[in-house]
Amino acid sequence: MDYSTLMLRWVHILAASIAVGSLFYSRFAILPAIEESLDEASQVRMHEAIRKKWLRWVGGMIFFLLVSGLANFLVLNARAKGWGGGDWMKQTHYHLLFGIKFLLALSVFYFSSALIGRSKGTAWVRENRRTFLSLTVLLVLATVLVSGWMRQLHTGPNESSQIDAGASMPESSDSGERSPRQDTGVQPLTPDEKPASDANALPVSDGVDVAKPSSGADSVPDAPSESTETK
Numbered sequence: 001m002d003y004s005t006l007m008l009r010w011v012h013i014l015a016a017s018i019a020v021g022s023l024f025y026s027r028f029a030i031l032p033a034i035e036e037s038l039d040e041a042s043q044v045r046m047h048e049a050i051r052k053k054w055l056r057w058v059g060g061m062i063f064f065l066l067v068s069g070l071a072n073f074l075v076l077n078a079r080a081k082g083w084g085g086g087d088w089m090k091q092t093h094y095h096l097l098f099g100i101k102f103l104l105a106l107s108v109f110y111f112s113s114a115l116i117g118r119s120k121g122t123a124w125v126r127e128n129r130r131t132f133l134s135l136t137v138l139l140v141l142a143t144v145l146v147s148g149w150m151r152q153l154h155t156g157p158n159e160s161s162q163i164d165a166g167a168s169m170p171e172s173s174d175s176g177e178r179s180p181r182q183d184t185g186v187q188p189l190t191p192d193e194k195p196a197s198d199a200n201a202l203p204v205s206d207g208v209d210v211a212k213p214s215s216g217a218d219s220v221p222d223a224p225s226e227s228t229e230t231k
């Protein structure tokens with residue numbers, strides 16, 4: 001197992017979870033509760049009290065998301081050099097998606113900081129707190145959707161679905177890394193095609209190039225298939 005990549009994912013996903021959760025909670029619980037139950041002067045005091053408690057969390061989230069996100073991106077770029085004959089990034093438009101995601105994330109960072117901050121330059125955001133908090137919720141949702149899309153481009157089948165198909169991911173030949181999922185738009189196999197090079201190849205399952213389990217370290221033990229479980 002690659003522990004450094006795992007650490008990066010943990011940091012990134014934890015920071016993202018706190019960011020998404022806190023934005024939803026602020027928009028749909030805290031803000032309406034404050035507006036409904038406090039007079040103007042108390043609302044100002046409450047927002048100031050929240051600012052003091054939450055500011056360092058926002059700073060921390062931005063820091064950890066940026067550092068882990070950039071590191072993730074660099075690691076993936078290096079790995080993807082061996083995928084799809086070196087053209088995987090181009091074929092999947094990964095960099096375009098990354099650019100969109102990065103801009104979305106930067107706008108989330110901007111509005112989150114403005115909502116919790118007190119600089120005069122960003123007062124216009126706090127004057128329309130409800131609107132900009134709603135906008136930030138939408139932006140962070142879009143960020144997560146694009147992230148999921150990027151992730152989906154290079155994930156293999158779930159372990160359970162590998163087991164269901166009685167199959168393991170094929171290894172890429174040149175780098176020794178696991179190859180990216182084959183249904184990413186990179187020459188997927190049609191149901192009539194069989195992988196040319198693999199004598200053990202099974203028929204294509206769900207558009208994914210699957211092979212019989214090997215007896216090597218990567219093979220997975222038998223488990224009840226989904227169809228058995230659902231019956």
Ligand code: HEM
Pocket residue numbers: 009012013016019020065066068069070072073076102105106108109140143144147148150151152
């Ligand atoms: C609001 C801010 C952000 C949110 C909510 C967010 C959320 C996510 C989520 C949910 C994932 C999927 C994790 C996984 O399944 O492993 C992800 C992956 C990723 N994020 Fe972020 N992220 C944010 C900011 C950033 C930033 C600022 C960068 C870059 C500087 C970045 C770069 C990446 C990269 C490279 C991946 C891996 C995508 C892949 O697997 O192909 N993220 N992010």
